[in-house]
Amino acid sequence: MRSDPQRLRYEVRSRDGAARAGKLHTAHGPVATPAFIPLATTAAVRGLDTDEVAALGYEMVLGNTFHLFLKPGHERIEALGGLHEFMKWDKAIITDSGGFQVFSLAHGNVADEIKGRRGNAGNHGAILEIAEEGVRFRSYLDGVERFMGPEESMGIQAALGSDIALVFDECTPYHADYDHTARSTERTHRWLDRCLEWHEREGPARQAVFGIVQGGVHEKLRRSSAERVSEAGVDGISIGGTLGRDKAEMRGVLEMTVPLLPVDALKHLLGIGEPDDLLDGIALGIDVFDCAVPTRLSRHGVALAPLPDERFRMSVRSRALEDDQGPLVEGCPCPACVRHSRAYLHYLARAEELTAVRLLTVHNLVYLERLVSGARDAIAEGRYAAYREAGLGGAPPWVS
Numbered sequence: 001m002r003s004d005p006q007r008l009r010y011e012v013r014s015r016d017g018a019a020r021a022g023k024l025h026t027a028h029g030p031v032a033t034p035a036f037i038p039l040a041t042t043a044a045v046r047g048l049d050t051d052e053v054a055a056l057g058y059e060m061v062l063g064n065t066f067h068l069f070l071k072p073g074h075e076r077i078e079a080l081g082g083l084h085e086f087m088k089w090d091k092a093i094i095t096d097s098g099g100f101q102v103f104s105l106a107h108g109n110v111a112d113e114i115k116g117r118r119g120n121a122g123n124h125g126a127i128l129e130i131a132e133e134g135v136r137f138r139s140y141l142d143g144v145e146r147f148m149g150p151e152e153s154m155g156i157q158a159a160l161g162s163d164i165a166l167v168f169d170e171c172t173p174y175h176a177d178y179d180h181t182a183r184s185t186e187r188t189h190r191w192l193d194r195c196l197e198w199h200e201r202e203g204p205a206r207q208a209v210f211g212i213v214q215g216g217v218h219e220k221l222r223r224s225s226a227e228r229v230s231e232a233g234v235d236g237i238s239i240g241g242t243l244g245r246d247k248a249e250m251r252g253v254l255e256m257t258v259p260l261l262p263v264d265a266l267k268h269l270l271g272i273g274e275p276d277d278l279l280d281g282i283a284l285g286i287d288v289f290d291c292a293v294p295t296r297l298s299r300h301g302v303a304l305a306p307l308p309d310e311r312f313r314m315s316v317r318s319r320a321l322e323d324d325q326g327p328l329v330e331g332c333p334c335p336a337c338v339r340h341s342r343a344y345l346h347y348l349a350r351a352e353e354l355t356a357v358r359l360l361t362v363h364n365l366v367y368l369e370r371l372v373s374g375a376r377d378a379i380a381e382g383r384y385a386a387y388r389e390a391g392l393g394g395a396p397p398w399v400s
C-alpha cells in the first residue's frame with residue numbers, strides 16, 4: 001500500500017468490533033463510510049439526473065470503463081471535459097476497470113453465481129482471444145474488433161478522469177477449477193504491476209488506484225492475492241472475483257479474506273449490495289459497496305422493503321396492491337412513499353410508465369442510503385451488532 005494524501009486519504013473515525021465508520025477524502029470531496037455507491041454505468045444513474053442523486057445524500061457513483069470505452073468513447077468524454085464535467089457530477093467517481101465485462105464475454109452470464117450478476121453481465125459481444133497482453137473482443141454495438149489490456153484500461157480511466165481507478169483483472173467464474181483460478185489470479189497480479197507502472201508514468205497525479213483481490217473461493221489463493229495486492233503500491237483494495245454460489249459461501253469467503261487485508265486500507269466489495277449483504281459486510285469491516293440491485297430492481301417493478309423472508313423485496317406489480325391506499329413502505333421518507341399510494345405505484349408499474357421506474361429508483365436508493373447512514377450512526381455509538389441484528393430481522397433502516 002502507498003499513502004499519498006494528494007490522491008486519497010482514508011480516515012477511520014470510529015470502530016465497533018470489526019466495523020468502522022470514517023471519511024474517504026477524494027479529489028472530488030469526501031465520502032462518509034460505510035457507503036453504498038450507485039451505478040452510473042453509462043454516465044447516468046438510470047432515470048435520474050445527477051443533481052437528484054446528490055440530493056439523496058450520495059457522494060460517489062461508479063462509472064464503467066468497458067461501456068464508456070465503446071460508447072460514447074473515452075476520447076470524446078475527455079475532449080468534453082472529463083466524466084465529471086460530461087455528466088455534471090462534481091462529487092467522487094470510481095471507475096470499474098472493464099475486466100468483469102470483458103471476461104463475461106467469455107464466461108457468459110452464470111445465473112446461479114452471485115458475481116455473475118454484477119453490472120450488466122448480459123450480451124456484450126464475443127470474445128476473440130484472451131492472452132497475456134490483454135483481451136481481443138468484438139463489440140456488441142457494431143461488431144468491430146476491439147482490444148483491452150491493463151494499459152488500455154488505465155488509459156481509458158485516466159481519460160475519464162475518475163477519482164479512483166480499478167486495476168484490470170481477470171475474472172473467473174464460480175465453476176472454474178482450482179488450477180484455472182490459480183493461473184488467472186497470477187495473471188491478475190502481473191496485470192496489477194502493469195497497471196501501476198502505466199499509472200506511475202502516465203496517470204493523473206490526483207487519481208487513486210485500487211488493487212483487486214482475486215482467488216475465487218479458495219483460501220490459499222485469496223491469501224496469496226491479499227498479500228500480493230497489499231504489498232503493491234495501491235491506494236485501496238477491492239475484493240473481486242467469484243464469492244461462491246450462495247450467500248452462506250460468500251460470507252465464508254469474506255470472513256476469510258477481509259482479515260488478510262491491511263487494517264487501515266479502504267476496503268471495497270465489488271458488485272455486492274443487497275440489504276443483508278451490506279449489514280453483514282459492514283460487520284466484517286468493509287467500507288464501500290457498489291451494486292446494480294437498487295437501480296435494476298426498479299426497472300422490474302420491485303421495491304426494497306424490510307421483508308427478510310422475501311429477500312428484502314416487494315413486487316409492486318403484485319395484484320394484492322391494486323386497491324391499497326397505504327404507502328409503498330410504511331415510514332419511508334422517500335417521495336414515492338410519502339406522496340403516493342401502493343395502488344398508484346402498482347398501476348404505474350403495470351402500465352410500464354417511466355414514472356414508476358423513476359419513483360422506485362428513488363425509493364430503492366433512499367432505502368440503501370438510510371441503511372448505510374444508520375450503520376454509520378450505530379458504529380459511532382457502539383451499537384452496530386444490535387443494528388445489524390434488527391435490520392436482518394426486518395427493522396426498517398429509518399428506525400435505527
Ligand SMILES: [Zn+2]
Nearest residue numbers: 332334337363
Ligand atoms: Zn420509499
